[in-house]
Amino acid sequence: MNGTVAKGFEPVAEAFRTLLEDGRETGASVAAYVGGELVVDLWGGWAGPGTPWQADTLATVFSAGKPVAALAVLKRVADGLIGLDEPVQSYWPxxxxxxxxxxxxxxHQLGLPAVAEPLTAAEGLDWARCTGAIFGSPxxxxxxxxxGEHALTYGNILGAVLRGATGETVGDVVRGFGLDVxxxxxxxxxxxxxxxxxATPDWPREAVSGHGELWARALGNPAGLLDLAVLNGDAWRGxxxxxxxxxxTARGLAGVYHALPRLLPPELLAEALAPQAVGVDRLLEEDAVWxxxxxxxxxxxxxxxIGGxxxxxxxxxxxxxxxxxxxRRLADHERGNLIYDTLEACL
Incomplete structure (x- = not known):
């Protein structure tokens, strides 16, 4: 384990070290800002076989990236290029x-959480092919x-709006944040x-099956996205x-939340963080506030x-x-929850 913690936050480092030592974690990073200061910046374990995790090691964070994609659109709302209450069709016919x-x-209220047409993983990573299939779904x-959470469709829908309004991709706008995301x-x-x-050989199947019919359709198509050959391939990374x-990195992702007052004007930030949709999430099959x-x-x-x-x-x-x-170890959220709980106990 490497990195730093501010005085008073040593228990976070102890909890993180325990996760690495007892095998619940094999490679990870954690970062936290409190009162505007970076008080936790830790990394440890392995980025791959024989390769230690470094301060700048990147990992896929799955749906933890959805707010970052949303911020790309909200940035252009702040610039007056996109209207929150304008039809999607006005930007993407x-x-x-x-x-x-x-x-x-x-x-997550648009009504397109699942793709109707069966797609392969390669087709899912083909922007035009995947986006066309999303908009062609009932x-x-x-x-x-x-x-209902738009598990795999969310970013393409927002990206289509952004491209239609400004010609930019989500990645283009996010690069302008100046953070390691x-x-x-x-x-x-x-x-x-x-x-x-x-974490287990059955993890991809368990992640898709047994969580409800809509969940299975939404996360199971495009097929094979959770295969390691896909997740560790150039098409996924690029x-x-x-x-x-x-x-x-954890520092970059925590930095997005730290930078929210810089990224959005106060009125729009307040609106963005306020409840918009409250009720039973049809994909998650539980009460949710979005x-x-x-x-x-x-x-x-x-x-x-998904994955932790x-x-x-x-x-x-x-x-x-x-x-x-x-x-990097795709399992449940027990590890992250321990770190959150430990940080809150320090506070």
Missing amino acids: AFQHEGGTVRHALA LEWEPGTAV HFGVPIGERGRCAELEH GELPAVNLHA TLGFRRDEDWVGMGG SSAGGRLDDPDGYRMAYVT
Whole structure:
């Protein structure tokens, strides 16, 4: 384990070391800001066989990247180039369904959480092919009448709006944040990417099956996206599937939350963090509160990703914490939850 912790946050380092020593974690990083200061910046384990995790090692964070994709659109809302309540169709005419707005898309209310046409992993990483299949799918509900996490479709929908409005990709805008988070890792930087691993041989099947019918359809197509050959390949690391393939360091991802007041004007930031859709999430099959890109749990705002990475914090408090946990070992959220709990106990 390497890195630093500020005085008073030593228990976070002890908890992280325990995860590495007892084998629950094999390679990860954690970073946290409190009161505007970076108080935790740790990394440890292995980025791959025989390769130690470094301060700048990147890993895929899956859905923990959704708020970053949302921020790309919100940046252009702030610039006056996109309207929250404008129809998606006004920016992307291929969207033929009536009533769907950019606000619906940001808050997981658009009604397109699953792709109807069967796609391969390669087709899922082909922007035009995948986006066309998404917009050619029937609605699961009328926009704005229900909510359900758009597990794999979210980033392409937002990216289509962004491309139609400005000609930019989600990755283009995110690069302007000046943080170590990437939709589409540049060729010269891909050597920094950790080699992902499954915690158990059955993890990909368990991640897709047994969570409900809509979940299975939404996460199971495109097929094979959770195969290690895909996740550790150049197409995944260099392409844009912005619902799930953000590559980040923990310091970079926590830095996104730390930088929110810089990235968005106060009025828009307040609107973006306020509840937009409240009720039973049809994909998650549980009560959920969605904002414009984030999930709220009382005063915690952020997002977790399948596999164990997550980011968020107590954003309603300017002096509250902003934290990220980034891992290569695809399992559950027990590891990150331990670090969050330990950090909160320190506070």
